[in-house]
Amino acid sequence: MTMKRTEETMREEGRSGDREHRPNTRTTEVAGRSSGGVKSAEPVVTVENLSMYYGSFKALQDVNMRIDRNSVTALIGPSGCGKSTFIRSINRMHEIVPKARVEGKVILDGEDVYAPDVDPVRVRRKVGMVFQKPNPFPTMSIYDNVLAGIKLGGKRKKGELDEVVERTLRQAALWDEVKDKLKQGGTSLSGGQQQRLCIARTLAIEPEVILMDEPASALDPVSTQKIEDAMEDLKERYTVVIVTHNMQQAARISDYTGFFFIENMGDPGRLWEFDETSKMFSNPNRKETEDYVTGRFG
Amino acid sequence: MGFFKGLRRGHTTDTVFAGVALLFGLFIVLIMGGIIYQLWLQSSVARQEFGWGVLTSSEYNPGAEEYGALSFIYGTLVTAALAILIAGPIGVGIAAYLVEIAPERVNRVLGFIVELLAAVPSIVYGLWGFFALAPFLRDYVVPPLQGVLGWTPLFSGTFFGATVFTASIVLAIMILPTVAAVSRDVLRAVPRDQREGMLALGATRWETFQRAVLPYAMNGVLGAVILGLGRAAGETMAVTFIIGNKPELFTSLFAQGATLASQIAGQFPEAGGVTLSFLILLGLILFVITILINICARLVVRLVSRVPKGGVRA
Amino acid sequence: MSSIHGNPSGYGRRKLMDRVMTTLAYLCAAAAIIPLTWIIVYVVIKGLGAWDAEFFTGLPQLFGDGGGVRNGIVGTLVIVGLATLMGVPIGVMAGIYLAEYGNNRFGTVVRFLADTMTGIPSIVVGIFAFGLIVVNTGGFSAFAGSVALALLMIPVITRTTEEIIRLVPDSIREASLGLGVSRWKTILRVVVPTALSGIVTGVLLAVARVAGETAPLILTILGTNFPISANIFDGPSTTLSLQIYQLGAQPSPEVVEVAWGAAMLLVLIVLGTSILARVIFRGQSVRGR
Numbered sequence: 066m067t068m069k070r071t072e073e074t075m076r077e078e079g080r081s082g083d084r085e086h087r088p089n090t091r092t093t094e095v096a097g098r099s100s101g102g103v104k105s106a107e108p109v110v111t112v113e114n115l116s117m118y119y120g121s122f123k124a125l126q127d128v129n130m131r132i133d134r135n136s137v138t139a140l141i142g143p144s145g146c147g148k149s150t151f152i153r154s155i156n157r158m159h160e161i162v163p164k165a166r167v168e169g170k171v172i173l174d175g176e177d178v179y180a181p182d183v184d185p186v187r188v189r190r191k192v193g194m195v196f197q198k199p200n201p202f203p204t205m206s207i208y209d210n211v212l213a214g215i216k217l218g219g220k221r222k223k224g225e226l227d228e229v230v231e232r233t234l235r236q237a238a239l240w241d242e243v244k245d246k247l248k249q250g251g252t253s254l255s256g257g258q259q260q261r262l263c264i265a266r267t268l269a270i271e272p273e274v275i276l277m278d279e280p281a282s283a284l285d286p287v288s289t290q291k292i293e294d295a296m297e298d299l300k301e302r303y304t305v306v307i308v309t310h311n312m313q314q315a316a317r318i319s320d321y322t323g324f325f326f327i328e329n330m331g332d333p334g335r336l337w338e339f340d341e342t343s344k345m346f347s348n349p350n351r352k353e354t355e356d357y358v359t360g361r362f363g
Numbered sequence: 364m365g366f367f368k369g370l371r372r373g374h375t376t377d378t379v380f381a382g383v384a385l386l387f388g389l390f391i392v393l394i395m396g397g398i399i400y401q402l403w404l405q406s407s408v409a410r411q412e413f414g415w416g417v418l419t420s421s422e423y424n425p426g427a428e429e430y431g432a433l434s435f436i437y438g439t440l441v442t443a444a445l446a447i448l449i450a451g452p453i454g455v456g457i458a459a460y461l462v463e464i465a466p467e468r469v470n471r472v473l474g475f476i477v478e479l480l481a482a483v484p485s486i487v488y489g490l491w492g493f494f495a496l497a498p499f500l501r502d503y504v505v506p507p508l509q510g511v512l513g514w515t516p517l518f519s520g521t522f523f524g525a526t527v528f529t530a531s532i533v534l535a536i537m538i539l540p541t542v543a544a545v546s547r548d549v550l551r552a553v554p555r556d557q558r559e560g561m562l563a564l565g566a567t568r569w570e571t572f573q574r575a576v577l578p579y580a581m582n583g584v585l586g587a588v589i590l591g592l593g594r595a596a597g598e599t600m601a602v603t604f605i606i607g608n609k610p611e612l613f614t615s616l617f618a619q620g621a622t623l624a625s626q627i628a629g630q631f632p633e634a635g636g637v638t639l640s641f642l643i644l645l646g647l648i649l650f651v652i653t654i655l656i657n658i659c660a661r662l663v664v665r666l667v668s669r670v671p672k673g674g675v676r677a
Numbered sequence: 678m679s680s681i682h683g684n685p686s687g688y689g690r691r692k693l694m695d696r697v698m699t700t701l702a703y704l705c706a707a708a709a710i711i712p713l714t715w716i717i718v719y720v721v722i723k724g725l726g727a728w729d730a731e732f733f734t735g736l737p738q739l740f741g742d743g744g745g746v747r748n749g750i751v752g753t754l755v756i757v758g759l760a761t762l763m764g765v766p767i768g769v770m771a772g773i774y775l776a777e778y779g780n781n782r783f784g785t786v787v788r789f790l791a792d793t794m795t796g797i798p799s800i801v802v803g804i805f806a807f808g809l810i811v812v813n814t815g816g817f818s819a820f821a822g823s824v825a826l827a828l829l830m831i832p833v834i835t836r837t838t839e840e841i842i843r844l845v846p847d848s849i850r851e852a853s854l855g856l857g858v859s860r861w862k863t864i865l866r867v868v869v870p871t872a873l874s875g876i877v878t879g880v881l882l883a884v885a886r887v888a889g890e891t892a893p894l895i896l897t898i899l900g901t902n903f904p905i906s907a908n909i910f911d912g913p914s915t916t917l918s919l920q921i922y923q924l925g926a927q928p929s930p931e932v933v934e935v936a937w938g939a940a941m942l943l944v945l946i947v948l949g950t951s952i953l954a955r956v957i958f959r960g961q962s963v964r965g966r
């Protein structure tokens with residue numbers, strides 16, 4: 066945790082860098098930043114030349130990205146440009162789609178996630194995921210929903226489990242609302258509460274990285290606010306990658322922003338620009354990024 | 364009623380057509396009523412003669428005017444239970460393989476094979492069970508089984524081929540398609556996000572199935588199993604050919620027995636008078652048993668559609 | 678920081694469990710293939726020997742070489758054909774009723790009864806046909822048998838017809854109704870033809886199911902080793918399925934061999950019909966897309 070930087074220093078670096086911007090090499094430069102004499106942040110995930118296919122359809126091409134520890138990275142872009150595809154490739158969740166396949170590398174803590182001897186189950190233990198639609202397990206109580214992941218690892222003491230439930234529900238800003246009904250079914254909650262339950266469930270397995278695919282898109286503003294509040298605290302302990310269509314949300318909560326874009330219909334999606342959020346929203350290098358964040362299209 | 368209103372408004376042919384269609388719907392109701400009526404009518408001699416006692420008596424000896432239905436009810440329930448004990452887990456296993464593991468093409472081929480298994484006529488199962496399976500069991504399965512479990516009453520005695528054991532195994536094969544096909548549909552209906560949710564927590568495929576998919580689909584799978592049980596209870600020809608048709612409250616699975624259906628089919632050609640009426644009474648009992656099982660299954664499956672789907676309620 | 682390589686304590690056991698259960702699932706799949714293969718191979722091996730000219734032209738001989746099953750072949754065609762003639766119109770019309778007019782309480786009742794009827798043992802349906810026809814007409818007849826089989830077909834056809842017709846998009850109905858075509862003409866000229874291949878598939882599957890039925894026939898046509906009665910309303914008849922039952926239980930191996938021959942023929946008919954049903958439906962669904 067010594068590697069953690071303050072937001073201020075990161076913003077400084079972002080402004081001081083004056084680099085040329087080409088789409089495909091863009092993130093190599095970001096990655097290169099640490100070697101370029103700037104105070105180094107530790108990358109948790111490094112994505113190198115990642116392309117994704119669904120059968121013969123190429124959904125994503127040559128993505129390079131570096132995700133720093135304890136940062137929040139927002140991924141934005143028009144619908145269908147491969148944001149979900151991208152984050153699913155980080156914890157190998159795309160593998161449940163038959164014929165989906167990946168080229169390139171995803172390095173997690175120095176280890177290639179796609180190395181032949183790596184078990185995706187282990188990857189997902191370190192890289193948790195929250196989905197667009199809340200998906201609590203309907204046959205389990207709130208309590209058991211939170212512990213669903215932990216219980217996979219074997220038996221634990223009741224006291225320890227109680228502690229995990231309370232801690233993670235607090236982190237997910239749900240504890241006060243459910244502490245008196247932990248034994249009720251997970252689906253007895255409202256949509257926003259269900260989503261925070263799913264966040265708590267993911268926190269309980271103590272992943273290093275949490276991927277969130279539009280976690281608030283199906284929710285009302287109050288629930289969204291609560292989830293954003295929760296994320297503010299999550300940054301302390303976790304690294305968060307979040308897909309969102311909500312520009313204000315991206316600007317509010319993230320340190321870095323990646324803009325995915327498809328230039329011509331039928332092309333694969335690309336990471337068009339990736340930079341510190343402040344830069345992306347104030348002075349992006351590419352016109353499409355500016356158009357998108359200012360709402361001119363998308 | 365709508366019918367006459369329609370006539371008055373002048374949509375004559377439309378209304379007539381709707382009326383005709385309704386008549387055919389009514390026909391289904393009539394058939395069901397007719398079945399119950401005939402069972403009741405044709406069994407009246409036996410019902411009046413034996414009363415409720417017939418259900419609790421296991422003595423069956425038409426020569427001595429003894430008519431008890433218990434051994435047939437017993438045989439039906441025991442063989443059906445044994446069959447579902449075998450076919451239940453295997454059928455759900457097939458469904459799990461089809462939905463969770465098999466690639467698309469294997470899926471289609473295996474699904475087709477399961478369908479064909481359902482299409483093989485009952486009597487062919489009987490012939491095969493008697494001439495092929497029974498000798499196989501006698502030579503290769505029963506000796507080791509008796510070697511280990513021969514001391515229990517369940518597996519004692521000499522195995523003669525046509526036994527409760529053989530009949531139950533054939534029944535299991537016959538209901539396998541029912542269990543597999545219904546549970547496959549049920550498992551398929553489990554939303555993908557349930558699987559994803561569990562996988563994303565670092566669960567293996569088995570853990571995902573066991574902790575997310577199966578609990579979600581539990582009622583439907585239970586319904587599939589109960590449906591299979593109902594089919595096993597009513598299956599006739601294969602059992603008639605294999606079970607030995609000996610009315611007895613057997614304890615060993617290697618003994619011969621009789622079921623309600625096998626008794627009707629086996630004895631009908633020679634039956635007359637009270638015996639015939641008794642056979643139809645057995646049919647009435649069988650009808651009640653299978654209807655109850657079926658309604659149970661459908662209620663359970665219907666409950667599934669009311670289960671919260673894990674959806675957003677906000 | 679744990680590595681994603683290697684197996685930490687505890688994970689080995691989970692992984693093993695996953696492997697074991699996966700293997701079990703494969704075994705279950707094999708458990709479906711083995712009996713089907715065994716049955717088909719066995720029936721062919723045993724039945725092929727029985728297939729000669731006499732098998733198709735002769736009558737069963739309980740003594741001697743077993744004879745043939747001409748009467749059973751004819752009987753199967755007649756009885757299943759009659760059953761189809763009676764069962765298809767009723768089943769399809771009831772299906773149309775459920776799909777087009779059945780969204781009310783009575784429709785729910787009919788649907789529930791049709792579902793329940795598919796679960797009634799065929800021998801019970803045989804008892805119904807026995808009580809209704811054999812008892813009232815005073816004797817066994819091909820007609821009684823075909824009524825029993827028709828009753829078995831009806832709920833199957835009704836439910837498949839309903840489900841297929843419900844798949845016909847409303848836009849097709851509206852297009853026709855919009856042109857001023859009346860509802861019943863729309864149903865008969867537009868909706869039913871659109872759903873036709875699905876309905877035919879349902880009918881074929883029902884035919885395949887009843888062609889192999891034996892139990893209800895024992896109670897209605899009794900079976901005979903002589904030529905079947907020319908009068909379908911009077912006199913015992915027989916079918917391949919009934920002959921398998923009756924000849925297969927004979928002591929003489931030659932007679933049993935004829936039963937195997939009949940089994941092979943019946944399996945061929947039934948599986949052939951099922952496969953045909955599949956093919957028709959698949960052809961359609963491809964075109965439909």
Ligand SMILES: Nc1ncnc2c1ncn2[C@@H]1O[C@H](COP(=O)(O)OP(=O)(O)OP(=O)(O)O)[C@@H](O)[C@H]1O
Binds near residue numbers: 144146147148150334
């Ligand atoms: N399972 C799949 N099979 C085939 N193609 C897919 C699959 N999932 C996504 N795609 C395709 O891949 C491309 C990228 O899809 P993806 O879901 O990653 O987009 P997205 O950026 O997340 O969009 P949205 O903002 O709408 O969620 C799209 O063209 C989509 O059609």
Ligand SMILES: [Mg+2]
Binds near residue numbers: 148278
């Ligand atoms: Mg998406």
